[in-house]
Structures are given as C-alpha cells and as structure tokens.
Amino acid sequence: MNHIAAIQKALPDAGLDGVLLTCRANRFYAVDFDSTGTDGACLITPDHAWYWTDSRYIEAAGKRITGADVGLTDRAHPYKELFAQVIRDHKIEKLGIDEEAMTLADHDRYAEALPCVLTGASAMMNRLRAVKDEEEVARMMRAQRIAEQAWVELHNDIRPGVTEKFLAARLIFLMLAGGAENVSFDPIVVSGPNGSMPHGVPSEKPLQDGEFVTFDFGALYQGYCSDMTRTVAIGHATDEMQHSYQAVLDAQLAAIGAFKAGTPGCDVHNAAVAVLEERGLAQYFTHGLGHSVGIEIHEAPNANPNNEKPLPEGAVVTAEPGIYIPGAYGIRIEDMVLVRKDGCANLTLAPKQLEIL
Incomplete structure (x- = not known):
C-alpha cells in the first residue's frame, strides 16, 4: 500500500x-x-x-x-x-x-x-x-481489536490498591504482547480526583473503593493508530456518580448519531453539549468532542466547536465527551467512528455501560 x-x-x-x-x-x-x-x-x-x-x-x-x-x-x-x-x-x-x-x-x-x-x-x-481507504481502515480496526483485547485482560488487574502507573504499564505490555508494534500514545490512567485532569499522567496513587478510574489508550498496527477511553467504578458508585456516567454516555450516543458526511464538526460536538446541558453538566465538558485518527493519533478534521467545515466521507474521528469535576472525579467515554454518507460506522466494539469492578 x-x-x-x-x-x-x-x-x-x-x-x-x-x-x-x-x-x-x-x-x-x-x-x-x-x-x-x-x-x-x-x-x-x-x-x-x-x-x-x-x-x-x-x-x-x-x-x-x-x-x-x-x-x-x-x-x-x-x-x-x-x-x-x-x-x-x-x-x-x-x-x-x-x-x-x-x-x-x-x-x-x-x-x-x-x-x-x-x-x-x-x-x-x-x-x-x-479520507481513509479500505486498507487504512483495516489496519486501524486491527489496532482497535488489539487494544480491546488488552482492555479485557486488564480487568484482572483493576482492583483497590493497584496503582495508576502499574495499570498503565500493564496496558502497554498487553497491547505489545497482543500484536501491536507500539502504543499509539502513552496510556492515561487517572483515578478519583486525578480524573479531573483530562490528560493526567499515571501516578503512584493506588485505586480506592468508590472511585472512578479513566483509561485512555491505543495501539499502533502497521503504522496506524487506535484510540479508546473507558471509565469504570471501583467497588461501588453512588447514585450521583451513576447519573453523571449515564449523562456522558447519552452525550456520546447523541454525538455518534449526529456523525454524517457533510455535517460540520461543530454540529457533532454540539449534539453532545446539548445532552450535557440538559443534565446540568455542560460546564464540566472542557474540550472538543473528537479528533481524527490515522498515522498520527491527532489528525484533521476535528469535531470541535471551532470546526464549521463539513466532515468528509471516509474520515475516522473520535467521539469522546467527558466531564471533569475538580476535587471529585472525571468521566470520559471514547469510540472511533468511520464517517459515511448515511451516518457512521462505530469501529469500537468494547462495551460501555458502567462497570463496577
């Protein structure tokens, strides 16, 4: 190719x-x-x-x-x-x-x-x-499957007392062992109050009962990247935490439903914002909805409030709304979608209903 x-x-x-x-x-x-x-x-x-x-x-x-x-x-x-x-x-x-x-x-x-x-x-x-061709999309899908298998296997290690840094290192190992030629970026693993930093760096902080933990990671396969984010709760989640998680998930689903070739990137972003506004959480959504992925982890075009240009058919773009409440927690859910004439195809298969581990 x-x-x-x-x-x-x-x-x-x-x-x-x-x-x-x-x-x-x-x-x-x-x-x-x-x-x-x-x-x-x-x-x-x-x-x-x-x-x-x-x-x-x-x-x-x-x-x-x-x-x-x-x-x-x-x-x-x-x-x-x-x-x-x-x-x-x-x-x-x-x-x-x-x-x-x-x-x-x-x-x-x-x-x-x-x-x-x-x-x-x-x-x-x-x-x-x-605009990705069939071979590019195939490589990205393979990278995503590798990342998803690593995510499944990582569940064995997610428990109170394990550190953010250990889980990040474990993700890297699992993706490389699963066939990735590299990671597409350094994994983000942030728990509890650290989760309010969207791109926080994994630390020696141990996971604790009653916290959210956000995992943002991706694999590189034959030169092409994948990107996904999942947030889970440790031990238990309060009603307020569950409501917040559902709001982010609903915002993501609304955005995915808005993807379509010819739709401005800002319109897709605003579809997620509208849901969070209804739930009173929009002020905690502090970044754009998504970015394109390919050879590089961040490519153009973007689905953010500043992009009024139409998204092209064949673009692979992330849908990753999140909320970040300082001193409390963060929640982000991210999938990659392939933009099509009639909507989009979700390239991410990992479940995203709230998991309490």
Whole structure:
C-alpha cells in the first residue's frame, strides 16, 4: 500500500510541480515505510517519486518501498544536493513542503539551496490523509481489536490498591504482547480526583473503593493508530456518580448519531453539549468532542466547536465527551467512528455501560 498516485493526482489542483515530504507521517503516508521518524525524505512529481534515507534504513527501504526510486544520503550526498538535482532535471519551479512540521532552520536551508520556490503543502496533505481507504481502515480496526483485547485482560488487574502507573504499564505490555508494534500514545490512567485532569499522567496513587478510574489508550498496527477511553467504578458508585456516567454516555450516543458526511464538526460536538446541558453538566465538558485518527493519533478534521467545515466521507474521528469535576472525579467515554454518507460506522466494539469492578 502506498499513496504516491493520490498525491500525484492532487498536485495540479494545488498548483505544484512537486512536493517534498520530510515529516514522518507524510513520508509514511506516501510510501508505507517508517524510518522511525529520524531520517528520510520523499519527493514526488506528477510522473515520478524518490525516497532517500541513510545507511541505517537503506536496506529496509529498498525491500519495502514500491513505486519510488530509493536512494542513499550520506556526507558526500546530502539531502539538499539530492533535492536540487531532481529539481533541475525535472524543471520544478514550485515545490510544496510540509511546512506545519518543517523547522524554520530546515526551511531557510532549503530555500537557500534549492533552485525553486517553496510553498506550503500541508493543507493538501491533510486533506488527502483525512479520507481513509479500505486498507487504512483495516489496519486501524486491527489496532482497535488489539487494544480491546488488552482492555479485557486488564480487568484482572483493576482492583483497590493497584496503582495508576502499574495499570498503565500493564496496558502497554498487553497491547505489545497482543500484536501491536507500539502504543499509539502513552496510556492515561487517572483515578478519583486525578480524573479531573483530562490528560493526567499515571501516578503512584493506588485505586480506592468508590472511585472512578479513566483509561485512555491505543495501539499502533502497521503504522496506524487506535484510540479508546473507558471509565469504570471501583467497588461501588453512588447514585450521583451513576447519573453523571449515564449523562456522558447519552452525550456520546447523541454525538455518534449526529456523525454524517457533510455535517460540520461543530454540529457533532454540539449534539453532545446539548445532552450535557440538559443534565446540568455542560460546564464540566472542557474540550472538543473528537479528533481524527490515522498515522498520527491527532489528525484533521476535528469535531470541535471551532470546526464549521463539513466532515468528509471516509474520515475516522473520535467521539469522546467527558466531564471533569475538580476535587471529585472525571468521566470520559471514547469510540472511533468511520464517517459515511448515511451516518457512521462505530469501529469500537468494547462495551460501555458502567462497570463496577
């Protein structure tokens, strides 16, 4: 799988003679090869593609990459000279770059060395990556199944006295043992009052009876991420806790029901807000409803109050409303959905009725 042809097809509408991809995610999208983010560059024109990397990855790149000429960069053949040669040979006048990821130092170095005009191409790449093809969705679904199996197995360890940090480490182990090539991000495990921090860091705090615990985690499979969140109660849950949990679940279900290709991201977000407003909890919902997922854990487009643009068919977006009450607890429930013409398909199968463990 690669997306060289899709990028080539997009170049004319973007007004580009070629595009230079230097950030890890865009390079991987183009050629389906990952040099662990430390080295590599891909240059694509309407009729050709090149990928360069150093001696650490050149053998693997040659075996993996199809549809692009694979070349070596070293001290005698630095990137800027390799780029410049292609630009001259193919008479490239306007070259796109992934400016959202490129450092100012790299931009200035290439602007001085390359015989062409550099212009931003991140918007083009974001549009392409927003719409997942069948293979991308299949990889994300496999990543999600790995994460869900880890979640099932983790239930054996969730009990009073076990620390947040232990459970986070256990999640990592279970996902890797279950077939993940990595985690898609460091797991979030926060309990009791720590749960009011949406992206809190797992601590040495032990779980206690009567607390909520939130688990936010994901697996990486063949370069693609999954993302899910579940919140459970330890020992028992008060009526107030149960009502709050049900409010978040109802808000999530309302948002999932609002997903549809062509619907603005803000409308999906507002569907969740409306439910929480009815329950008197909207003031505790402090972030956007969701973000796209793919090669990176946070991609565009988003389902948040600021995104008035329509969501495209084929986007994979999270639905993760939450409430965060300082000094008390937090609750978040997150699924990934595939946006379709007639609604969406939920890629997450894990149960989400309140569990009291």
